[in-house]
Structure formats: C-alpha cells, structure tokens
Amino acid sequence: MNTKLKFPLFCYIICSVSIFSAKAQSAYTDAQIAFKSDSLIKLMTLEEKVNMIHASSSFTSGGVPRLGIPEMVTSDGPHGVRLEHGRGWNAQKGVLDSGTYLPTGICLASTWNPALGFAFGSVLGSEANFRGKDVILGPGINIMRSPLNGRNFEYLSEDPYLVSKMVVGYIKGVQAQGISACVKHFAGNNQETNRGSIDVQMSERALREIYLPGFKAAIQEGGVYTLMGSYNKFRGQWATQNNYLINQILKKEWGFKGAVISDWGAVHSTAQAMWNGTDLEMGTDLDMGPHPNYGKFFLGDTVVTLVKTGKMPVSLVDDKVRRLLYVMYKTNMLGGGKRMKGEYNTAAHQATAQKVAEEGIVLLKNEDKILPLKSDIKSIAVIGYNADRKQAMGGGSSQIKAFFEVTPLQGLQNIAGKKVKITYTKGYNIARGAGADADMIKQAVQAASKADVAVIVGGWTHGYDYNVWSDNAYDTEGFDKTDMQMPFGQNELIKAVLAANPRTVVVLMGGGPMDVTQWVGDAKGVIQAWYPGMEGGNALAKIIFGQVNPSGKLPVSFPKKLEDAPAIKLGQYPGDGVTVNYFDDIYVGYRYFDTYKVEPQFAFGYGLSYTTFKYSDLHVQTGDKTATVTFKIKNTGAVAGAEVAQLYVKQEKLNLPRPEKELKGFDKVYLQAGEEKTVTLTLNEDAFKYFNDVKNQWEMDPGVFDFIVGSSSRDIRLTGTGTL
Ligand code: NOJ
Numbered sequence: 001m002n003t004k005l006k007f008p009l010f011c012y013i014i015c016s017v018s019i020f021s022a023k024a025q026s027a028y029t030d031a032q033i034a035f036k037s038d039s040l041i042k043l044m045t046l047e048e049k050v051n052m053i054h055a056s057s058s059f060t061s062g063g064v065p066r067l068g069i070p071e072m073v074t075s076d077g078p079h080g081v082r083l084e085h086g087r088g089w090n091a092q093k094g095v096l097d098s099g100t101y102l103p104t105g106i107c108l109a110s111t112w113n114p115a116l117g118f119a120f121g122s123v124l125g126s127e128a129n130f131r132g133k134d135v136i137l138g139p140g141i142n143i144m145r146s147p148l149n150g151r152n153f154e155y156l157s158e159d160p161y162l163v164s165k166m167v168v169g170y171i172k173g174v175q176a177q178g179i180s181a182c183v184k185h186f187a188g189n190n191q192e193t194n195r196g197s198i199d200v201q202m203s204e205r206a207l208r209e210i211y212l213p214g215f216k217a218a219i220q221e222g223g224v225y226t227l228m229g230s231y232n233k234f235r236g237q238w239a240t241q242n243n244y245l246i247n248q249i250l251k252k253e254w255g256f257k258g259a260v261i262s263d264w265g266a267v268h269s270t271a272q273a274m275w276n277g278t279d280l281e282m283g284t285d286l287d288m289g290p291h292p293n294y295g296k297f298f299l300g301d302t303v304v305t306l307v308k309t310g311k312m313p314v315s316l317v318d319d320k321v322r323r324l325l326y327v328m329y330k331t332n333m334l335g336g337g338k339r340m341k342g343e344y345n346t347a348a349h350q351a352t353a354q355k356v357a358e359e360g361i362v363l364l365k366n367e368d369k370i371l372p373l374k375s376d377i378k379s380i381a382v383i384g385y386n387a388d389r390k391q392a393m394g395g396g397s398s399q400i401k402a403f404f405e406v407t408p409l410q411g412l413q414n415i416a417g418k419k420v421k422i423t424y425t426k427g428y429n430i431a432r433g434a435g436a437d438a439d440m441i442k443q444a445v446q447a448a449s450k451a452d453v454a455v456i457v458g459g460w461t462h463g464y465d466y467n468v469w470s471d472n473a474y475d476t477e478g479f480d481k482t483d484m485q486m487p488f489g490q491n492e493l494i495k496a497v498l499a500a501n502p503r504t505v506v507v508l509m510g511g512g513p514m515d516v517t518q519w520v521g522d523a524k525g526v527i528q529a530w531y532p533g534m535e536g537g538n539a540l541a542k543i544i545f546g547q548v549n550p551s552g553k554l555p556v557s558f559p560k561k562l563e564d565a566p567a568i569k570l571g572q573y574p575g576d577g578v579t580v581n582y583f584d585d586i587y588v589g590y591r592y593f594d595t596y597k598v599e600p601q602f603a604f605g606y607g608l609s610y611t612t613f614k615y616s617d618l619h620v621q622t623g624d625k626t627a628t629v630t631f632k633i634k635n636t637g638a639v640a641g642a643e644v645a646q647l648y649v650k651q652e653k654l655n656l657p658r659p660e661k662e663l664k665g666f667d668k669v670y671l672q673a674g675e676e677k678t679v680t681l682t683l684n685e686d687a688f689k690y691f692n693d694v695k696n697q698w699e700m701d702p703g704v705f706d707f708i709v710g711s712s713s714r715d716i717r718l719t720g721t722g723t724l
Contacts, residue, residue, distance in 0.1 A: 024178030026330050027337045030257065036335070037325040041318050043067055050304050053320045054281040054297040057087035061280050061324070062294070070333055072324065074182070074261070074282070078138030078154050079104050079120075079533065080392075080400035081127045099127050100349040101392045101402035103533035105140060106511055107360035109156035109555035110530065110607070112644040113668050114169040116356050121173020121181065123349045128179045129342025134331055135180040135226055135261075137397075139170045141214040142189050142230075144512065144556045145588055146567040146574070148481040150192040150474075153462075153511025153531055154398050157555035158589030158604065160210055161663045164217035171222030178340050180331050183218040185230030185263055187211055187245055193480045193574035196266075199233040202582035208691040208698070209586050216254055225258040225327045229278060231266045237276075240266040246277030258330075259323040270298045274312060279320040345403045350535055357532035357539030359642070362552035363608040365526035370503060372546025372610060373453060379421040380455055381447035382409050383497060385430050385488070386509045387457035391531050394462020396477025402534045408457045408507060411537025415545050423447050427497075428488040430461055436489025441496050448501040455544065456497055458490045460510025462531065475511040475531075480574060484515040484562040491518045498522045507540065513558035516601065528554070546610060551642035551668070553607035553712065557589045560601045566592035590713045591659035605646050605663070606712035611637030611673065615645070615717035620707045622722035625685040625700065629707050631718055632678050635671035642670045647681050648708040649688065652721075655701050658690055661708055688724060700724070 028036065041049070044064060051062035056071055063071040076082040079102040084092040100123055102108070108120055121139075128136050140154040141163050149155075156163045167183065174181040188200035188211060202211065218224045227250065229240030239245060240262040250256045265283040267273045273281060281299040295301040299320075306312035328334040343349065363371065373380075388409045392402035406414070409424055416422055427444040429437060448454035463476035474481055485491075498504050498519060505525035508514060509532075520526065527550075529540050542548040559565045567573040570592070571584030587595060590604035618631040633643055647665035651658060665681035685700060692699045702724055709718040 024176055024332070024340050026332055026335060028329055028335055033326055033329040034322070036329065037322045040067060040069070040325060041321055044321070046304055046307055046314065046317070049317050049321045050300065052324055053279065053303070053317065054299040055283055055294050058085050058284055061282070068334075069325075069328070072135060072328065072333065073133050074135040074137055075128060075131065075133040076137045077398035078140045079398060080402070081124065081131050081133060081136070082397070082399060083401040096344070097131065098401040098403045099131070099344055100353055101400040101405060101534040102353045103356045103360055103536060104153045104395075104398070104511065104531040105156050106153050106555060107530035107532055108170070108356055109162060109166050110362055110552040111356060111359035111668075112162070112553050112555075112666055113359055114165050116359060117166045117169025118173040119352045120356055121170040121175075122177060123352050125174040125177025125179040126340070126342045127344055127349065128174070129177055129340050130344040131342070133179065134333055135182050135327070136174055137182045137184065137228065139167055139181065140184050140398075141167050141218070142185060143211055143214070143588060145190040145582070145584070146480070147484055147513045147559060147562065147565050148573070149190060150476050150478065150480045151396070151511075152556070153395060153475045156214070158557060159555065159663050160213035162555055162666075163214035164221070165666075167214050167218050168222040171218055171224045175223065175225065177342065178331050180225035180258075180327050181222070182226040182228050182261060183215060183222075183224050184228035185239075186215055186227050186250070187230060187239060188234045189230035189232050189239070191480055191574050191580070192478055194577060195231045197233070197578070198575055199236055199579045200582065201235060201579055203585055203693055204696065205691045205693040206582055206585045210588050212249070215250075219250070219254045219256050225330050226261055227256065227258065228261050228263055229266055231263050238266065238268050238272065241269065241272040241276045241278045243276040251277055257323070257326055259320070259327050267298045270302045270306070273298055274303065274316050279323045353533045354535035354539050357536045358542060358548045360530060360552045361532060361540060361543055361550060362528040362554055363543070363550040364528055364602055364606075365520070365523060366608050367524040370505060370524040371544060373544055377420055377452045379423070379451040380412065380416065380453050381444075381451035381501075382412060382422055382424045382455050382457070383427040383444045383447065383493070384457040385426050385428055386459055386461060387455070388424065389430070389461060391462045391509070392534070395475060398477070405534045406537035408529070408537045408540050411539070411541035412455065412544065414538060415541040415547065423451065427456065427493045428458070428490055430488060432487070434488045436492035441489075441493050444493060445496050445500040448497045448504065451501065452503065454497050454501045454504040455507060456494055456504060457507040457509065457529075458486065458494070459508035459514060460487075484513060484559075486514050486516070494519045494523070505544065512556060513601070515561060517560055520601070549610045549639055549641040550607065551609060551644065553605050553644045554602055555604070557593055557600045557604045558602040560599065564598055564600070586659060591662065594660035594713065603712050603714035605644070605710065606714065607644070609641045609643065611635055611639050611641040613641075613643040613671070613711065615709060615711075618707070618709060618718040618720045620720040620722040622724050625688070625724060627683045627687070627705070627707065627722055627724065629665070629681045629683065629709070629720070630678055631709055632676055633669050633671065634676035635673055638673050640670075640672045642668055643711065644668045645679055646710050646712065648710065648713065649683070650706040650708060651688070651701065652704040652706060656690065656692060656694075661706070661713070663713075
C-alpha cells in the first residue's frame with residue numbers, strides 16, 4: 001500500500017477553482033443591485049412582471065425580452081447536471097448532456113471534509129455553466145429522520161451541525177462559478193410517503209435545533225441565492241407557501257435576500273403563495289397538452305386580474321420580481337458581467353468525483369485484517385447484482401446521464417491486474433418481491449469456494465422510474481422503502497457465501513442503513529459504498545486493494561432493527577396518511593441512541609481505517625461564552641491515513657432535557673505514518689445553546705460542560721470539562 005497520501009494534486013484543483021472564482025462575482029454591491037432592480041421594475045408592465053414569477057417551460061422561468069431580461073434556466077440536481085429536457089419535458093435531441101456524475105449527498109457528507117463540499121459544488125457550477133444553466137437545484141439537505149426515506153441518498157446527515165458544515169462549502173463552490181445553488185426542500189420534507197399531502201407537526205424546539213440549522217447556515221454562511229420550498233404541509237399550511245417558514249423565519253429572521261422557488265407543482269393557491277413569500281412558481285406542463293399556457297399557473301393571469309381589480313397590491317409582485325432580479329445580477333445574467341464558460345467532463349471533474357468517493361466510502365468491519373487484500377491473492381469471486389449495475393440514472397429527479405460510470409466489478413478489474421483471476425456472478429435478481437434464487441446462490445457459492453476471496457456487492461438499488469412503484473424502486477424520489485430488510489434474498493445469499501468462504505467482504509450500496517443482523521457477526525469485512533458516482537468502482541477497488549486508506553465516517557446512525565429507529569420508536573412514521581407527528585422531537589439519530597441507551601448497529605461518526613490513531617493531551621480553555629479545545633492525534637500505524645476527530649458537548653446540569661451529547665466540532669486530520677498533529681477546535685456560544693420552547697428563544701445556561709472527543713459518537717477517546 002502507498003504510504004504517502006495523495007492530496008497535492010487535489011489541492012491544486014481546489015485552489016485553481018477558487019482563483020477563478022473572483023471573475024464570477026457580480027460587479028455590483030447589493031445596494032447597487034437594489035437600485036438597478038427598482039429602475040428595471042419601473043419600466044415593466046404588470047403582465048411582464050407576472051411573467052417572471054412563474055415557469056415558462058418545465059425548467060425555465062419567464063423573461064422580459066423587451067428589457068433584455070432572460071429566462072432563468074434551472075436544472076437538477078444535487079450530484080450532477082441533469083440530462084436535458086426540452087420545453088415540454090421531452091428529451092432534447094442532439095445535445096451532449098452526459099456529464100460528470102458525482103457521488104450522492106450521503107457519500108459527500110461521509111467525507112466529513114468541507115473542502116470537498118466546495119470542490120463538489122465547483123464541479124456542478126462549472127458544468128452548469130457549460131450547459132447554459134443558471135440555477136442548480138441542490139443541495140438537498142433534509143435531515144435523515146427515518147432510515148426508510150427514499151431520498152436519504154441525496155441528503156447529507158441526521159446531524160444539523162454536520163449538514164451545516166458540508167452545505168456551506170457546496171454552495172460556495174457552486175456560486176463561485178457564477179451559478180446559483182438552490183438549497184432544498186424547505187422544510188420538513190423528511191419522507192417521500194405522502195409527501196404531496198402530509199402535514200408535518202413538530203415542536204418549535206425540534207424545528208430550531210434539528211430541522212432548520214442547515215438551511216440557516218445555507219443562507220447566512222453560504223449566501224445561497226435561491227431556496228426551494230417543499231411539497232408537504234407544515235403545521236397545516238403548504239410549506240412552499242408557508243407564512244411562518246418563509247416570511248417570518250427565512251426572510252425576516254434570517255434576512256434571506258434571494259428567491260424562493262416552489263418545488264415543482266407545490267403551489268396550491270394564488271393568495272397564499274403571493275402573500276406568504278413564494279417568489280417563483282415552477283411545475284410541469286404535463287397536464288397542459290402540446291401548447292402549454294403557463295399563464296394558467298397560480299402565479300399567472302389570476303395575479304394580473306387581482307392586481308388590476310385592486311384586490312392585491314402590486315408591491316407583492318414587485319418584491320418577487322426584485323428577488324428574481326437579485327439572483328440574476330448575482331449570477332451575471334444581468335448587469336453586463338462576464339459569465340464563466342464552464343467546463344464539461346474534464347479529468348479534473350472526474351478526479352473530484354473519485355476523491356469524494358475515496359473519502360466517503362466507509363469501512364464498517366475489518367476483522368483479522370481481511371482488508372486490504374494481500375498481494376498474494378490470485379482469485380476473486382465478485383458476486384452481486386450491484387457489482388455490475390449502473391446507478392446514475394436512478395433515483396428520480398437527481399438522475400444523471402453519466403459520461404461514464406465505473407461499476408465495482410470494472411473497478412476491481414482495473415486495479416487487480418492480470419495476475420488476479422476475477423469471476424462474476426449475479427447472486428440475486430433485482431425485482432420487487434423476488435426472494436432468494438436457489439440456482440443463483442448455488443453458482444455464487446461455487447465461485448466463492450473456488451476463489452481466494454469473495455466480494456459481494458449488494459444493498460439497496462436505485463429505482464429508475466419514480467412515477468410508478470416499480471420493481472426496483474428503492475432509494476428513489478416519490479417512495480420510501482417499506483422496511484430495512486435486505487431485498488431480493490440477499491441475506492440468504494450472503495450467509496451461504498460466508499459459509500462457503502469466510503474470506504468474504506460484503507460491500508453495501510445505497511442511501512442508508514439496512515438490517516444486517518442475520519450475517520454481520522460472521523462477516524469479516526463490510527464496506528458501505530453508498531452511490532459513489534462515476535468513479536465509484538475505481539475508488540472502491542483502491543480501498544479494497546489498499547491503494548487508498550479509507551477515511552469515511554457514517555453521517556447517519558445505523559440501527560440494528562427498524563423498530564430501534566427513533567422516528568418509529570418515539571415518533572410517528574410515516575404518519576396516518578394525513579398528519580405525521582415528530583414525537584421523536586430532538587432525539588434524531590445518535591441523540592436518541594445515546595440518550596435512551598440503545599445500541600446501534602453502527603454508530604454515527606463511525607468508520608475504520610487501515611491505520612490506528614492515538615489521541616492525547618486534551619486541553620479545554622473556556623471563556624465567558626466560548627471554548628477552545630486542543631488535543632493531539634498521532635498516526636500509530638504503518639500507513640498514512642486520515643482521521644475525523646469529533647467533538648461532542650454535553651451540559652452537566654440541565655434546566656430542560658437535552659440529548660446525552662451533541663456534535664459541535666470536527667476536523668479531518670491527514671497524517672503520515674508516525675506523524676502527530678495538534679487539533680484546535682474553537683466553539684462559540686452557539687455550541688452551548690439550546691432552544692427553550694417555553695420561552696421561545698435560544699438560551700445558554702451557565703454551568704459545567706463536558707467536552708467529549710471521539711473517533712465516533714461511541715468511540716470516545718478523551719473527555720474534559722470546562723465552566724462557562
Ligand atoms: C421535484 C423534486 O422534489 C425536486 O427536488 C426537484 O428539483 C424538482 N422536482 C425538479 O425536478
């Protein structure tokens with residue numbers, strides 16, 4: 001294995017992106033933009049203004065050609081620029097729209113590396129420019145509340161602090177290219193089941209402490225220009241046209257200056273959308289036939305009539321137009337600033353995809369050092385449908401037409417070289433309801449028993465068609481999973497292969513936890529590979545062969561059983577069809593497992609390395625409302641590696657119940673073999689506050705705090721205390 005870490009080249013990529021970024025910024029200050037926008041608004045007719053606040057095709061909003069205001073062109077999605085859709089949602093012919101397919105959000109978050117968030121966003125921004133887009137509909141940052149949510153693969157984490165750290169880099173990366181990011185889905189869209197009708201009820205404390213911080217960071221730290229409202233209701237009112245969420249919190253409290261875009265078809269009434277802060281109504285024209293009339297949208301002709309008859313003030317329309325113009329000036333769609341040309345399918349973009357996969361794939365188990373594979377291995381039996389399945393086009397609106405996609409099988413073939421004989425057998429079939437296939441298992445067992453090592457690649461799999469409950473609809477928009485059990489008879493397959501060859505490594509793909517209890521005790525090697533993007537197969541193979549030392553950590557807890565998940569144990573999930581009550585409150589993920597003393601299968605923040613790290617010399621220095629925590633980490637093994645050191649905080653005496661501990665800082669530290677570094681984490685007041693929903697405000701109670709440093713939320717290495 002390489003003993004040197006390979007990041008200088010990568011650093012170059014990140015640095016060069018930020019050097020270019022200056023050119024993408026608008027030439028105007030916000031005050032100048034406000035002045036210019038008002039001047040433009042004065043020149044516009046009411047009809048022209050209203051034309052701007054609704055779609056003009058599936059992915060564009062209306063422009064005002066007379067005044068040189070272009071249409072705003074949007075595109076999904078979180079991990080690549082989506083394939084081309086024409087004005088009527090049909091595929092466009094003759095456009096090169098197969099681009100870079102980055103690992104999905106959950107894999108990005110597993111890197112715990114905000115700089116990679118920036119690099120990831122830069123690729124998206126650059127490719128969006130190349131493809132003539134103005135807005136990228138991502139990142140998706142809804143909290144992973146239930147392990148069954150069909151879109152967890154797109155989202156980042158169960159933890160609001162980790163979400164906040166990753167989202168800021170992503171947004172800055174996109175926007176440094178002169179493209180607007182669009183953070184979504186605001187708010188409470190934590191399940192796909194009944195997403196278009198369900199009324200989400202949660203306490204103010206859960207909203208403030210768990211579900212909103214990522215969005216707040218996106219606005220206040222990331223400076224995102226657009227935000228997408230979600231499909232669900234929130235406390236009885238549609239989220240996309242929700243007075244409390246949009247007017248009160250987003251725009252008034254947080255000072256959001258940009259535009260609120262509806263999710264597609266999420267507007268339900270003209271009056272609410274107009275008054276409650278929706279700035280742009282987007283949606284499909286599928287119901288409108290070959291010559292769609294977008295004037296029929298809620299924010300269309302009706303608005304013109306209402307204003308003309310004096311029933312609605314024109315100032316409401318102006319505010320929306322002003323916000324859209326703000327986005328346009330910021331992205332140099334207006335104002336004469338130069339748009340960047342962007343690049344498509346470059347080696348650098350692919351390198352970013354690979355780097356995110358290398359740092360995001362998580363090593364979950366490595367007994368008897370089964371991994372990395374030793375150089376004397378002569379044969380590998382690769383087993384499992386996912387080993388040779390391309391996933392890019394699955395998942396719903398986040399689908400990507402990948403320029404290429406290296407599957408795990410191809411990756412292993414690429415790295416193994418000619419001396420290693422690789423056989424492949426599917427082991428199971430992807431079809432809903434398909435149980436174990438005795439013949440396929442027999443073939444797999446035969447292959448495994450003849451090989452030095454078996455590598456099974458299974459797990460969830462992306463559904464391709466999210467409009468129907470299709471046979472392979474797991475990890476897809478529109479549908480949640482029905483349970484956490486491994487589908488397609490994989491448990492039987494894995495058990496049989498493990499019995500035939502104990503030198504078996506199980507690789508799980510997918511957007512979150514599965515019930516592995518039937519076999520995990522017997523498996524020596526387990527890897528979580530998520531959906532690792534176009535270079536995922538190469539990244540995985542490099543980890544398996546030890547060319548890359550794994551450093552990913554779980555951004556979400558893996559419960560042993562579905563029943564252990566707090567959304568199910570304490571809360572309601574998926575609700576009664578009308579309402580879903582988040583009785584689990586602030587006890588999401590590890591906040592629940594730790595406080596309620598429930599053993600997870602794999603803990604939040606957990607992930608193994610091929611080397612070992614020693615933590616020492618913890619010092620906590622507290623100020624009035626701040627703390628500086630320093631400690632040392634030494635790489636005590638034989639190879640270079642990276643460790644994500646996590647800092648959790650706990651207050652000793654509580655006025656209101658609080659979770660056992662909460663993540664408030666982390667650092668990914670890269671260390672050569674034998675190297676030691678000092679880590680310094682600075683915490684401000686926010687790290688110690690909680691939302692007191694009796695008084696309806698954030699509070700900090702002075703007192704003694706524990707500073708808990710761990711390699712995961714359950715592998716605690718150092719603990720100190722401090723008084724604030
Ligand atoms: C609906 C999805 O919820 C959203 O994430 C996506 O951006 C839009 N459709 C557009 O495809």
